[in-house]
Amino acid sequence: MAAVTGSIEGGPGRFPVDASTSVRAAQRWWDADADAYQHEHESLLGSARWLWGPEGWDDDDLDLLRVQAGSRVLELGCGAAAGARWLRARGVRAVGLDVSARMLQHSRRLDDDTGTVVPVVQGHAGQLPFRSDTFDVVATAYGALPFVADAGSVLAEVERVLARGGRAVLGISHPIRWAFADDPGEAGLTAIRPYFDRTPYAEVDDRGEVSYVEHHRTVGDWVDLVVGAGLVLDRLVEPPWKPDNPDIWGGWSPLRGELIPGTLIVSAHKPPGYTPG
Numbered sequence: 001m002a003a004v005t006g007s008i009e010g011g012p013g014r015f016p017v018d019a020s021t022s023v024r025a026a027q028r029w030w031d032a033d034a035d036a037y038q039h040e041h042e043s044l045l046g047s048a049r050w051l052w053g054p055e056g057w058d059d060d061d062l063d064l065l066r067v068q069a070g071s072r073v074l075e076l077g078c079g080a081a082a083g084a085r086w087l088r089a090r091g092v093r094a095v096g097l098d099v100s101a102r103m104l105q106h107s108r109r110l111d112d113d114t115g116t117v118v119p120v121v122q123g124h125a126g127q128l129p130f131r132s133d134t135f136d137v138v139a140t141a142y143g144a145l146p147f148v149a150d151a152g153s154v155l156a157e158v159e160r161v162l163a164r165g166g167r168a169v170l171g172i173s174h175p176i177r178w179a180f181a182d183d184p185g186e187a188g189l190t191a192i193r194p195y196f197d198r199t200p201y202a203e204v205d206d207r208g209e210v211s212y213v214e215h216h217r218t219v220g221d222w223v224d225l226v227v228g229a230g231l232v233l234d235r236l237v238e239p240p241w242k243p244d245n246p247d248i249w250g251g252w253s254p255l256r257g258e259l260i261p262g263t264l265i266v267s268a269h270k271p272p273g274y275t276p277g
Protein backbone atom coordinates (compact mmCIF):
# COMPACT_ATOMS: atom_id res chain seq x y z
CA MET A 1 0.00 0.00 0.00
CA ALA A 2 1.95 2.99 -1.20
CA ALA A 3 0.87 6.46 -0.32
CA VAL A 4 1.22 8.57 -3.45
CA THR A 5 3.88 11.15 -2.71
CA GLY A 6 4.12 14.65 -4.11
CA SER A 7 1.46 16.54 -5.99
CA ILE A 8 -1.02 14.76 -8.22
CA GLU A 9 -2.89 17.85 -9.21
CA GLY A 10 -2.33 17.17 -12.93
CA GLY A 11 0.19 18.59 -15.40
CA PRO A 12 3.79 17.51 -14.90
CA GLY A 13 2.90 14.56 -12.64
CA ARG A 14 0.96 12.81 -15.42
CA PHE A 15 2.59 11.47 -18.53
CA PRO A 16 2.94 8.11 -20.30
CA VAL A 17 5.65 5.81 -18.92
CA ASP A 18 6.62 2.63 -20.76
CA ALA A 19 6.87 -0.87 -19.31
CA SER A 20 10.63 -1.14 -18.75
CA THR A 21 10.90 2.38 -17.29
CA SER A 22 8.08 1.53 -14.87
CA VAL A 23 9.81 -1.62 -13.62
CA ARG A 24 13.13 0.20 -13.24
CA ALA A 25 11.46 3.05 -11.35
CA ALA A 26 9.64 0.60 -9.03
CA GLN A 27 12.83 -1.25 -8.21
CA ARG A 28 14.78 1.93 -7.48
CA TRP A 29 11.96 3.56 -5.55
CA TRP A 30 11.18 0.55 -3.36
CA ASP A 31 14.87 -0.12 -2.71
CA ALA A 32 15.34 3.49 -1.61
CA ASP A 33 12.09 3.71 0.35
CA ALA A 34 11.97 0.24 1.92
CA ASP A 35 13.46 1.25 5.28
CA ALA A 36 11.18 4.25 5.70
CA TYR A 37 8.15 2.28 4.48
CA GLN A 38 8.70 -0.55 6.95
CA HIS A 39 9.49 1.88 9.75
CA GLU A 40 6.23 3.74 9.12
CA HIS A 41 3.90 0.83 8.36
CA GLU A 42 5.26 -2.30 10.03
CA SER A 43 3.18 -1.74 13.15
CA LEU A 44 0.08 -2.20 10.94
CA LEU A 45 1.43 -4.72 8.44
CA GLY A 46 2.88 -6.91 11.16
CA SER A 47 5.44 -9.61 10.61
CA ALA A 48 2.98 -12.45 9.96
CA ARG A 49 -0.37 -11.08 8.90
CA TRP A 50 -2.39 -11.02 5.66
CA LEU A 51 -3.83 -7.50 5.74
CA TRP A 52 -5.92 -6.80 2.64
CA GLY A 53 -5.73 -3.02 2.86
CA PRO A 54 -5.97 0.10 4.98
CA GLU A 55 -9.63 -0.68 5.70
CA GLY A 56 -8.24 -3.03 8.35
CA TRP A 57 -9.50 -6.47 7.26
CA ASP A 58 -7.30 -9.54 7.66
CA ASP A 59 -7.79 -12.64 5.56
CA ASP A 60 -9.14 -14.25 8.73
CA ASP A 61 -12.02 -11.78 8.38
CA LEU A 62 -12.60 -11.89 4.61
CA ASP A 63 -11.60 -15.52 3.96
CA LEU A 64 -10.59 -14.87 0.35
CA LEU A 65 -7.43 -16.99 0.13
CA ARG A 66 -9.13 -20.19 1.33
CA VAL A 67 -5.96 -22.26 1.42
CA GLN A 68 -5.10 -25.32 3.43
CA ALA A 69 -1.91 -26.70 4.94
CA GLY A 70 0.20 -27.94 2.04
CA SER A 71 -1.31 -25.55 -0.56
CA ARG A 72 1.23 -23.86 -2.81
CA VAL A 73 0.90 -20.07 -2.73
CA LEU A 74 2.83 -17.25 -4.41
CA GLU A 75 2.65 -13.79 -2.81
CA LEU A 76 3.26 -11.39 -5.67
CA GLY A 77 5.08 -8.14 -4.84
CA CYS A 78 5.40 -9.49 -1.31
CA GLY A 79 7.47 -6.69 0.23
CA ALA A 80 8.54 -7.94 3.67
CA ALA A 81 6.29 -10.97 3.07
CA ALA A 82 4.14 -10.66 6.19
CA GLY A 83 1.31 -12.32 4.25
CA ALA A 84 3.32 -15.30 3.10
CA ARG A 85 4.75 -15.66 6.63
CA TRP A 86 1.24 -15.80 8.12
CA LEU A 87 0.43 -18.56 5.65
CA ARG A 88 3.62 -20.49 6.35
CA ALA A 89 2.87 -20.42 10.08
CA ARG A 90 -0.31 -22.33 9.11
CA GLY A 91 1.51 -24.99 7.14
CA VAL A 92 0.90 -23.43 3.71
CA ARG A 93 3.79 -23.71 1.26
CA ALA A 94 3.92 -19.96 0.58
CA VAL A 95 6.75 -18.18 -1.25
CA GLY A 96 7.24 -14.51 -2.05
CA LEU A 97 8.45 -12.56 -5.07
CA ASP A 98 9.41 -8.90 -5.13
CA VAL A 99 11.37 -6.63 -7.45
CA SER A 100 13.11 -4.87 -4.55
CA ALA A 101 16.13 -6.49 -2.90
CA ARG A 102 15.82 -4.16 0.07
CA MET A 103 12.21 -5.16 0.71
CA LEU A 104 13.34 -8.79 0.66
CA GLN A 105 16.06 -7.98 3.18
CA HIS A 106 13.28 -6.80 5.48
CA SER A 107 11.61 -10.13 4.86
CA ARG A 108 14.79 -11.86 6.02
CA ARG A 109 14.86 -9.70 9.14
CA LEU A 110 11.27 -10.72 9.95
CA ASP A 111 12.20 -14.37 9.30
CA ASP A 112 14.82 -14.01 12.04
CA ASP A 113 12.47 -12.16 14.38
CA THR A 114 9.66 -14.69 14.07
CA GLY A 115 11.46 -17.95 13.35
CA THR A 116 9.12 -18.45 10.35
CA VAL A 117 11.16 -18.40 7.16
CA VAL A 118 9.57 -17.37 3.86
CA PRO A 119 11.47 -18.46 0.74
CA VAL A 120 11.65 -15.34 -1.41
CA VAL A 121 12.97 -14.51 -4.84
CA GLN A 122 13.80 -11.18 -6.42
CA GLY A 123 12.07 -10.68 -9.75
CA HIS A 124 9.57 -8.76 -11.84
CA ALA A 125 5.95 -9.90 -11.69
CA GLY A 126 5.78 -9.81 -15.49
CA GLN A 127 8.51 -12.46 -15.82
CA LEU A 128 7.92 -14.98 -13.09
CA PRO A 129 10.83 -17.36 -12.50
CA PHE A 130 8.57 -20.35 -11.85
CA ARG A 131 7.44 -23.30 -13.90
CA SER A 132 3.96 -23.38 -15.38
CA ASP A 133 1.16 -24.98 -13.33
CA THR A 134 3.02 -24.56 -10.03
CA PHE A 135 0.72 -22.72 -7.60
CA ASP A 136 -2.73 -23.31 -6.13
CA VAL A 137 -3.09 -19.60 -5.36
CA VAL A 138 -1.31 -16.46 -6.54
CA ALA A 139 -2.25 -13.51 -4.36
CA THR A 140 -1.21 -10.01 -3.50
CA ALA A 141 -2.20 -7.12 -1.29
CA TYR A 142 -1.14 -4.06 -3.28
CA GLY A 143 2.03 -5.71 -4.62
CA ALA A 144 3.42 -5.11 -8.12
CA LEU A 145 0.17 -4.49 -10.05
CA PRO A 146 -0.29 -0.76 -9.33
CA PHE A 147 3.28 -0.12 -10.49
CA VAL A 148 3.45 -1.93 -13.83
CA ALA A 149 2.58 -0.41 -17.21
CA ASP A 150 1.89 -3.81 -18.73
CA ALA A 151 -0.57 -5.42 -16.33
CA GLY A 152 -1.59 -7.81 -19.12
CA SER A 153 1.83 -9.49 -19.03
CA VAL A 154 1.57 -9.90 -15.25
CA LEU A 155 -1.89 -11.46 -15.55
CA ALA A 156 -0.59 -13.76 -18.30
CA GLU A 157 2.23 -14.87 -16.00
CA VAL A 158 -0.18 -15.39 -13.11
CA GLU A 159 -2.31 -17.59 -15.36
CA ARG A 160 0.77 -19.53 -16.54
CA VAL A 161 2.11 -20.36 -13.08
CA LEU A 162 -1.31 -21.29 -11.65
CA ALA A 163 -2.22 -24.95 -11.58
CA ARG A 164 -5.47 -25.84 -13.32
CA GLY A 165 -8.31 -24.84 -11.03
CA GLY A 166 -5.90 -22.57 -9.12
CA ARG A 167 -7.00 -19.13 -7.99
CA ALA A 168 -5.71 -15.57 -8.34
CA VAL A 169 -6.70 -13.18 -5.53
CA LEU A 170 -5.38 -9.74 -6.34
CA GLY A 171 -5.79 -6.68 -4.12
CA ILE A 172 -5.18 -3.22 -5.62
CA SER A 173 -6.10 0.40 -4.94
CA HIS A 174 -9.73 0.78 -5.85
CA PRO A 175 -9.82 2.49 -9.27
CA ILE A 176 -12.34 5.10 -8.09
CA ARG A 177 -9.56 6.60 -5.95
CA TRP A 178 -7.93 7.85 -9.14
CA ALA A 179 -10.60 10.51 -9.55
CA PHE A 180 -9.94 12.00 -6.10
CA ALA A 181 -7.04 13.84 -4.47
CA ASP A 182 -4.90 11.46 -2.41
CA ASP A 183 -5.82 13.21 0.82
CA PRO A 184 -7.26 11.56 3.93
CA GLY A 185 -9.25 14.68 4.84
CA GLU A 186 -12.05 16.77 3.35
CA ALA A 187 -9.93 17.62 0.30
CA GLY A 188 -10.05 13.95 -0.64
CA LEU A 189 -13.82 13.92 -0.92
CA THR A 190 -14.15 15.84 -4.18
CA ALA A 191 -13.60 14.27 -7.60
CA ILE A 192 -10.96 16.38 -9.36
CA ARG A 193 -9.93 14.34 -12.38
CA PRO A 194 -11.50 11.93 -14.86
CA TYR A 195 -11.77 8.35 -13.66
CA PHE A 196 -11.40 7.41 -17.36
CA ASP A 197 -7.97 9.05 -17.79
CA ARG A 198 -5.43 6.19 -17.76
CA THR A 199 -2.37 8.48 -17.92
CA PRO A 200 -0.13 7.30 -15.06
CA TYR A 201 0.98 9.40 -12.13
CA ALA A 202 4.76 9.77 -12.26
CA GLU A 203 7.56 11.54 -10.43
CA VAL A 204 10.92 12.55 -11.89
CA ASP A 205 14.12 12.88 -9.88
CA ASP A 206 16.84 15.56 -10.02
CA ARG A 207 18.56 13.74 -12.88
CA GLY A 208 15.41 13.73 -14.97
CA GLU A 209 14.80 10.00 -14.49
CA VAL A 210 11.36 8.64 -13.70
CA SER A 211 11.59 7.75 -10.01
CA TYR A 212 8.04 6.66 -9.15
CA VAL A 213 5.03 5.56 -11.21
CA GLU A 214 1.52 4.42 -10.45
CA HIS A 215 -0.66 3.17 -13.27
CA HIS A 216 -4.43 3.39 -13.39
CA ARG A 217 -7.00 1.01 -14.84
CA THR A 218 -10.74 1.24 -14.46
CA VAL A 219 -12.77 -1.59 -12.96
CA GLY A 220 -13.78 -2.57 -16.50
CA ASP A 221 -10.11 -2.66 -17.54
CA TRP A 222 -9.36 -5.12 -14.73
CA VAL A 223 -12.20 -7.37 -15.80
CA ASP A 224 -10.91 -7.28 -19.40
CA LEU A 225 -7.34 -8.03 -18.25
CA VAL A 226 -8.39 -10.99 -16.13
CA VAL A 227 -10.62 -12.47 -18.81
CA GLY A 228 -8.05 -11.68 -21.52
CA ALA A 229 -5.45 -13.73 -19.61
CA GLY A 230 -7.73 -16.78 -19.78
CA LEU A 231 -8.91 -16.61 -16.16
CA VAL A 232 -12.51 -16.86 -15.03
CA LEU A 233 -13.65 -13.94 -12.89
CA ASP A 234 -15.31 -15.10 -9.66
CA ARG A 235 -15.69 -12.01 -7.49
CA LEU A 236 -14.95 -8.30 -7.24
CA VAL A 237 -14.67 -7.57 -3.53
CA GLU A 238 -14.91 -3.97 -2.24
CA PRO A 239 -14.31 -4.13 1.52
CA PRO A 240 -15.97 -1.36 3.51
CA TRP A 241 -14.03 0.46 6.20
CA LYS A 242 -13.72 -1.79 9.25
CA PRO A 243 -15.86 -0.37 12.06
CA ASP A 244 -13.77 1.37 14.73
CA ASN A 245 -10.59 1.29 12.62
CA PRO A 246 -9.01 4.69 13.41
CA ASP A 247 -5.89 4.28 11.26
CA ILE A 248 -4.88 6.76 8.57
CA TRP A 249 -2.63 5.45 5.79
CA GLY A 250 -1.74 7.95 3.07
CA GLY A 251 -5.02 8.96 1.48
CA TRP A 252 -7.01 6.24 3.25
CA SER A 253 -8.91 7.29 6.37
CA PRO A 254 -12.12 6.52 8.26
CA LEU A 255 -13.61 9.71 6.82
CA ARG A 256 -13.15 8.66 3.20
CA GLY A 257 -13.57 4.97 3.93
CA GLU A 258 -17.13 5.59 5.04
CA LEU A 259 -17.98 7.15 1.66
CA ILE A 260 -15.93 5.50 -1.08
CA PRO A 261 -14.10 2.17 -1.43
CA GLY A 262 -10.32 2.15 -1.02
CA THR A 263 -9.41 -1.38 -2.09
CA LEU A 264 -10.57 -3.66 -4.89
CA ILE A 265 -9.85 -7.38 -4.62
CA VAL A 266 -10.19 -9.33 -7.85
CA SER A 267 -10.77 -13.05 -7.41
CA ALA A 268 -10.52 -15.38 -10.41
CA HIS A 269 -9.53 -18.92 -11.27
CA LYS A 270 -7.81 -20.85 -14.02
CA PRO A 271 -10.31 -23.24 -15.61
CA PRO A 272 -9.60 -26.85 -14.71
CA GLY A 273 -9.47 -27.81 -18.38
CA TYR A 274 -7.97 -24.64 -19.80
CA THR A 275 -5.59 -25.05 -22.70
CA PRO A 276 -3.92 -21.88 -24.05
CA GLY A 277 -5.11 -21.28 -27.64
Ligand SMILES: C[S@@+](CC[C@H](N)C(=O)[O-])C[C@H]1O[C@@H](n2cnc3c(N)ncnc32)[C@H](O)[C@@H]1O
Binds near residue numbers: 099
Ligand atom coordinates in the same frame (compact mmCIF):
# COMPACT_ATOMS: atom_id res chain seq x y z
C1 LIG B 1 2.74 -1.65 -1.25
S1 LIG B 1 3.94 -2.93 -1.26
C2 LIG B 1 2.96 -4.38 -1.10
C3 LIG B 1 3.62 -5.39 -0.19
C4 LIG B 1 2.87 -5.66 1.08
N1 LIG B 1 1.63 -6.33 0.87
C5 LIG B 1 2.65 -4.33 1.78
O1 LIG B 1 1.51 -3.87 1.88
O2 LIG B 1 3.63 -3.77 2.21
C6 LIG B 1 4.32 -3.01 -3.00
C7 LIG B 1 5.41 -4.00 -3.33
O3 LIG B 1 5.35 -4.27 -4.73
C8 LIG B 1 6.68 -4.44 -5.17
N2 LIG B 1 6.74 -4.28 -6.64
C9 LIG B 1 6.58 -3.14 -7.35
N3 LIG B 1 6.70 -3.39 -8.66
C10 LIG B 1 6.96 -4.71 -8.79
C11 LIG B 1 7.18 -5.59 -9.91
N4 LIG B 1 7.16 -5.12 -11.15
N5 LIG B 1 7.40 -6.90 -9.66
C12 LIG B 1 7.43 -7.38 -8.38
N6 LIG B 1 7.24 -6.60 -7.29
C13 LIG B 1 7.00 -5.29 -7.49
C14 LIG B 1 7.45 -3.38 -4.41
O4 LIG B 1 8.83 -3.61 -4.41
C15 LIG B 1 6.80 -3.46 -3.04
O5 LIG B 1 7.49 -4.33 -2.18
